[in-house]
Structures are given as structure tokens and as C-alpha cells.
Amino acid sequence: MKGRRVLVTGGFGFLGSRLVPALLEAGAEVRAVSRRPREAPGVEVAVADLTRPDDCERAVRGIEDVFHLAAFGWGLGENQKQAAQLLTQNVLLNTHLLEAARKAGVERYLYTSSSSVYPGSAELLDESLPWDAPPHGSESTFGWAKRLGEIQARAYRDQYGMKIAVVRPSNPYGPGDDFDPSRAHVIPSLIAKVAARTSPLVVWGTGQAVRSFVYADDVVLGMRLAMERAADADPINLASPETTRIADLVRTILEAEGCADLPVRFDPTKPEGHPRKVPSTAKAEAKIGFRAATPLREGLARTVRWYREHVLRS
Numbered sequence: 001m002k003g004r005r006v007l008v009t010g011g012f013g014f015l016g017s018r019l020v021p022a023l024l025e026a027g028a029e030v031r032a033v034s035r036r037p038r039e040a041p042g043v044e045v046a047v048a049d050l051t052r053p054d055d056c057e058r059a060v061r062g063i064e065d066v067f068h069l070a071a072f073g074w075g076l077g078e079n080q081k082q083a084a085q086l087l088t089q090n091v092l093l094n095t096h097l098l099e100a101a102r103k104a105g106v107e108r109y110l111y112t113s114s115s116s117v118y119p120g121s122a123e124l125l126d127e128s129l130p131w132d133a134p135p136h137g138s139e140s141t142f143g144w145a146k147r148l149g150e151i152q153a154r155a156y157r158d159q160y161g162m163k164i165a166v167v168r169p170s171n172p173y174g175p176g177d178d179f180d181p182s183r184a185h186v187i188p189s190l191i192a193k194v195a196a197r198t199s200p201l202v203v204w205g206t207g208q209a210v211r212s213f214v215y216a217d218d219v220v221l222g223m224r225l226a227m228e229r230a231a232d233a234d235p236i237n238l239a240s241p242e243t244t245r246i247a248d249l250v251r252t253i254l255e256a257e258g259c260a261d262l263p264v265r266f267d268p269t270k271p272e273g274h275p276r277k278v279p280s281t282a283k284a285e286a287k288i289g290f291r292a293a294t295p296l297r298e299g300l301a302r303t304v305r306w307y308r309e310h311v312l313r314s
């Protein structure tokens with residue numbers, strides 16, 4: 001990365017704000033995209049709406065590597081209500097950015113897909129799972145939008161020989177996550193409720209759903225490795241090999257917050273998404289040498305600390 005001119009879209013979002021400092025530290029010259037003016041030391045900020053082709057062309061000018069993280073979306077509930085916007089905005093920004101990168105002769109490109117592309121049925125989500133079933137109903141439109149981006153990556157590799165890495169982060173969490181109650185995923189949402197000592201702590205679903213959660217800085221490392229070692233449009237899961245039931249996750253967060261005796265009530269009338277969402281980590285280990293290193297307990301403790309210092313104190 002040393003001396004390379006790198007564009008990060010979504011550079012001020014959750015994962016982007018962890019990736020940008022890592023790239024700067026590695027010696028890259030970083031330009032980060034946002035739809036509004038931002039301040040970031042050592043970073044060139046490009047104000048751009050990536051659903052507009054002209055903005056995409058401006059953003060990629062002079063760039064060697066693109067980390068494309070920008071995506072349009074909210075939490076599960078809102079995504080279902082605004083399905084048309086979700087599909088159109090994501091298809092537009094993925095399409096215009098990739099085409100602008102091709103025209104500008106960008107050398108390497110990373111497309112951030114997601115484990116939302118997977119159908120709901122399999123025990124272990126292997127990258128080669130056939131696409132003869134739709135994405136799980138709870139994430140259907142977003143899953144289709146991400147799938148289209150993956151197909152686009154393959155098509156640009158085949159027709160133009162572009163070097164494109166495709167990664168599927170699965171349930172990332174960590175410092176800098178979105179704690180807004182209308183958008184927050186399960187971990188930030190639970191951390192905020194527990195910090196407020198909401199009693200009883202009501203958790204959606206049965207508590208029996210199984211997940212693997214991956215720490216954000218591990219995802220960032222996986223993205224960098226994928227760009228360097230697997231820019232061949234062949235998707236790679238960025239997931240943790242550690243799995244947990246939601247009930248155990250709740251217990252660990254209560255312990256990290258120092259209130260293990262807070263009463264908890266699971267509400268099985270509310271949706272809980274896939275009953276089991278556990279991506280295989282074998283391909284990431286074999287192909288790019290990636291293994292998520294942060295144990296869930298440690299990552300949660302760091303995230304709780306960050307929340308107290310940056311959100312509660314502000």
C-alpha cells in the first residue's frame with residue numbers, strides 16, 4: 001500500500017472509518033468519499049453522490065486502488081419498507097463507480113458484498129453455495145442488490161480483465177458502529193440498551209439463533225489481504241470461526257457492562273432473521289491467509305469501552 005493512491009468509498013461509515021487509518025498507517029495516499037463535507041487529518045475528502053456518473057468519474061480520477069464500501073441501507077425493518085430505494089440506489093452506485101473505475105484505468109478494485117447474499121437454509125455458508133435459492137427473506141432486496149454487484153464484478157473481470165476482489169463480511173461489530181436505535185444491528189442495539197439499564201432487557205426472537213460476529217478491525221485486515229491476494233472476482237467470506245447463540249451474546253454483553261443480573265426477556269413474536277448464519281472461514285484461510293483473530297468477549301469489551309467514551313460522553 002505504501003505510496004499508492006487509494007480511494008475509499010463509505011470512508012466515514014462504520015467499516016470505512018476503521019479502514020482509512022489502517023491504509024494511512026500502511027503509507028497509502030487516501031481519498032475518502034462522503035456525500036457531505038468532512039474533516040479528516042491526512043485524508044483528501046471527495047464530496048460525491050456515487051449514484052451520479054459524473055461524481056464517480058471525479059472520485060476515481062488519478063486513483064490506483066478502489067475500496068468500495070459505500071452502500072445504501074438501514075436496519076432490517078426499514079430495508080423491508082423501502083425496498084425499491086434500497087435496490088435502485090445500490091445498483092446505481094455500484095454500477096457507476098465500477099464503470100468509472102474501468103474507464104479511469106484503476107488497477108485494483110474491492111467490492112464489499114455481504115453475507116446477506118446467502119439463502120437461509122444451509123448449515124455452513126460456503127462461498128460456492130449454488131444460487132438456486134433466493135437470499136433469506138429478511139434480507140431479500142439487499143441480498144439481491146449485493147448479488148448483482150458480485151455478478152458485475154465477474155463480468156468486468158471477464159470482459160475487461162479488471163482485478164476485482166469480492167468480500168462478504170458477516171455480522172461485523174466494533175468501535176465506530178452505528179448505535180442509532182432506528183438502524184443499529186443486534187450488538188450495538190444491545191450495548192446501548194444495557195448501558196441504559198433497560199429493565200427487563202427485551203431481546204427480539206427466541207435467543208436460540210446462531211451467529212458468528214466478526215470484529216471490524218479483522219474485517220479491515222481481510223479486505224486488505226483480499227485486495228492483494230485475490231483480486232479475481234471470486235467471493236471470500238470475512239467471518240469469525242467463533243459462533244454464538246444470541247442468548248449467550250446477551251450474557252457476554254451484560255458481563256462486559258458489569259450488570260449480569262439485569263433481567264432479560266426474549267420475545268419470540270418478534271423476528272430474529274436466519275435461525276443459523278455461520279459462514280465458512282476455510283476459503284479465506286486457504287486463499288488469502290485470513291483468520292479473524294479477535295475473540296468475541298474481547299471485541300465486545302473494546303466496543304463497550306468505545307461506546308462509553310465516544311457516544312455516552314458526547
Ligand SMILES: NC(=O)c1ccc[n+]([C@@H]2O[C@H](COP(=O)([O-])OP(=O)(O)OC[C@H]3O[C@@H](n4cnc5c(N)ncnc54)[C@H](OP(=O)(O)O)[C@@H]3O)[C@@H](O)[C@H]2O)c1
Binds near residue numbers: 051068
Ligand atoms: N455493517 C454491517 O453489518 C455489514 C455487514 C456485511 C456487509 N457490509 C457492507 O460493508 C460496507 C460498509 O458497511 P458499513 O456498515 O461501514 O456501512 P455504513 O456505516 O452504512 O457506511 C456506508 C456509507 O456509504 C455511503 N453512501 C451511501 N450512499 C452513498 C452515495 N449515494 N454516495 C456516496 N456515498 C454513499 C455513506 O457515506 P456518507 O454518509 O458519508 O455519505 C455511508 O456512510 C457496505 O457495503 C455494507 O453493505 C456491512
